[in-house]
Amino acid sequence: MTKDEMAKDEVTKTARTKWEKSPIYQMRCVLADLYPNTFVHPGSKERKKPLKVKIHEDILKQNPGLKPWQVKQAIADYISGPKYYAGIMNCKKRVDLEGKDVGFVSFEDREFARTKWKTEEAEFNKRRNERNPSNVHKENSERKL
Numbered sequence: 001m002t003k004d005e006m007a008k009d010e011v012t013k014t015a016r017t018k019w020e021k022s023p024i025y026q027m028r029c030v031l032a033d034l035y036p037n038t039f040v041h042p043g044s045k046e047r048k049k050p051l052k053v054k055i056h057e058d059i060l061k062q063n064p065g066l067k068p069w070q071v072k073q074a075i076a077d078y079i080s081g082p083k084y085y086a087g088i089m090n091c092k093k094r095v096d097l098e099g100k101d102v103g104f105v106s107f108e109d110r111e112f113a114r115t116k117w118k119t120e121e122a123e124f125n126k127r128r129n130e131r132n133p134s135n136v137h138k139e140n141s142e143r144k145l
Contacts, residue, residue: 026070028042028074030074031075031078034063035098037099038051038055038095047090048078048083050094050095051079052097055075058096082117085116089110089113089117
């Protein structure tokens, strides 16, 4: 490993450690432990399911000791990202805290998710190509829905 590669690896480890200590990460772990049929742990390869609208209200009713701002921020983080967008595009129903179907994903929500997914995919490819210019001529995306 070159010095540059070792330095980048150290920066990545430091960022990951900082993220794992954040209140949002911690709350996402709590939610995944409390509601394993609804939430997945951060970094999991499992596909995320579309959540019931205003699910944070149900969480706070069942767990009054949780801080509302942490729950809301954890859910906001959970629903932003390609895994969640893929879930919205590929699932027709939303789930409650028990993982049961409770509502439908609207056409508008699917289209919004498709747009966001494409934008994030383009940004991912741009960052990957900036890190390793030899990737520019390879297949544009290895990520699948």
